[in-house]
Amino acid sequence: MINKETNNIIEMRNITKEYDGQVILKGISFNIHEGEFITLLGPSGCGKTTTLRIIAGFEKQNSGDVFFEGKDLTPIQINKRPINTIFQSYALFPHLNVFDNIAFGLRNKKAKAESIEREVMKQIRLVGLEGHENKRIHEISGGQKQRVAIARALVMKPRVLLLDEPMSALDVKLKHQMQEELKRLQQEIGITFIMVTHDQEEALTMSDRIVVMNLGSIQQIGTPQEIYNDPENAWVAHFIGTSNLIEDGRFVKDNEVVIDGKKFECLDTNFGTDENNIDIVIRPEDIEFRKPNSGFFNGEITQMTFKGVYFEYLVETKHRTWLVQSTIEKELGEKVAIKWNSPSFIHVMWKQIEN
Numbered sequence: 001m002i003n004k005e006t007n008n009i010i011e012m013r014n015i016t017k018e019y020d021g022q023v024i025l026k027g028i029s030f031n032i033h034e035g036e037f038i039t040l041l042g043p044s045g046c047g048k049t050t051t052l053r054i055i056a057g058f059e060k061q062n063s064g065d066v067f068f069e070g071k072d073l074t075p076i077q078i079n080k081r082p083i084n085t086i087f088q089s090y091a092l093f094p095h096l097n098v099f100d101n102i103a104f105g106l107r108n109k110k111a112k113a114e115s116i117e118r119e120v121m122k123q124i125r126l127v128g129l130e131g132h133e134n135k136r137i138h139e140i141s142g143g144q145k146q147r148v149a150i151a152r153a154l155v156m157k158p159r160v161l162l163l164d165e166p167m168s169a170l171d172v173k174l175k176h177q178m179q180e181e182l183k184r185l186q187q188e189i190g191i192t193f194i195m196v197t198h199d200q201e202e203a204l205t206m207s208d209r210i211v212v213m214n215l216g217s218i219q220q221i222g223t224p225q226e227i228y229n230d231p232e233n234a235w236v237a238h239f240i241g242t243s244n245l246i247e248d249g250r251f252v253k254d255n256e257v258v259i260d261g262k263k264f265e266c267l268d269t270n271f272g273t274d275e276n277n278i279d280i281v282i283r284p285e286d287i288e289f290r291k292p293n294s295g296f297f298n299g300e301i302t303q304m305t306f307k308g309v310y311f312e313y314l315v316e317t318k319h320r321t322w323l324v325q326s327t328i329e330k331e332l333g334e335k336v337a338i339k340w341n342s343p344s345f346i347h348v349m350w351k352q353i354e355n
């Protein structure tokens with residue numbers, strides 16, 4: 001039974017994992033809510049796939065517990081778990097056609113022929129593969145292969161679907177299309193999706209909540225907005241989006257910081273008084289250009305890159321180099337001033353303690 005108060009379908013408690021004496025997961029704990037799209041996000045090697053494989057049952061943790069609806073999941077065999085996995089490579093059967101690939105699990109369970117036909121066709125319609133039932137796997141596109149993999153998993157009616165880097169085999173355009181489709185599908189069928197990705201944008205656009213991981217530890221858990229707008233530490237801020245990280249700022253008192261000798265109003269409180277053990281992040285899209293002497297700091301444009309819909313600039317001021325994103329075209333060497341328009345654009349966080 002789902003715990004109605006918490007709505008948790010899966011609970012991970014203090015999970016550790018070692019391979020050959022090397023610690024991969026350092027005691028991670030988090031909850032997964034029924035019906036949510038949750039993403040494990042982090043750089044290569046941080047342990048996200050290992051976490052997914054422990055939930056699926058392909059790996060066993062060295063210590064800690066995994067609960068499914070409050071019951072210990074660890075002794076439950078892989079095929080008895082109400083969980084299905086879509087692998088990075090999709091792992092389709094090349095010698096079977098689309099229909100038979102999707103029907104495989106039901107046939108294995110000795111389901112009746114009519115019910116197999118009905119359920120497989122339902123999934124085929126759901127993922128938009130009508131008319132392709134008889135095609136072999138090598139006769140369909142990458143996007144269609146992904147749809148087969150999704151249908152093959154969903155036909156087993158799992159409560160939780162695990163997706164390991166599902167977009168990694170797709171080109172950029174198809175990737176964006178499938179991201180939208182997958183999100184829509186998840187909302188339509190309402191089951192819990194747990195996705196692994198190292199792609200920040202993918203995590204931010206698709207997830208209800210994101211678990212940000214680094215070096216076998218959880219750095220932050222939150223909605224995309226929380227993680228983007230309110231990163232818990234400088235590592236998350238950096239990883240989520242290119243940022244201006246000010247490591248030598250000072251938290252003077254509630255709602256006041258000093259950056260490069262100037263006082264600024266901020267919204268942050270509770271970092272003590274005259275505290276140097278903080279980092280300040282200001283996002284490049286929150287910085288604007290002004291005429292020289294009309295902003296916070298004067299500087300010069302030392303680099304510019306056209307990014308398609310905006311320009312990305314490096315602006316050299318007396319104390320540092322700022323990253324600025326703007327739709328306004330400037331010239332290399334141009335003298336400018338920079339400014340931000342709201343105290344909310346300053347993000348103060350404690351300096352990270354190294355793991």
Ligand SMILES: Nc1ncnc2c1ncn2[C@@H]1O[C@H](COP(=O)(O)OP(=O)(O)OP(=O)(O)O)[C@@H](O)[C@H]1O
Binds near residue numbers: 198
């Ligand atoms: N079966 C295994 N035996 C030994 N080491 C392993 C095994 N599986 C994973 N590792 C190691 O554990 C670490 C974490 O791997 P994991 O696949 O969980 O990371 P990840 O965050 O998913 O990264 P990636 O995005 O590269 O897959 C890596 O250093 C990896 O080499």
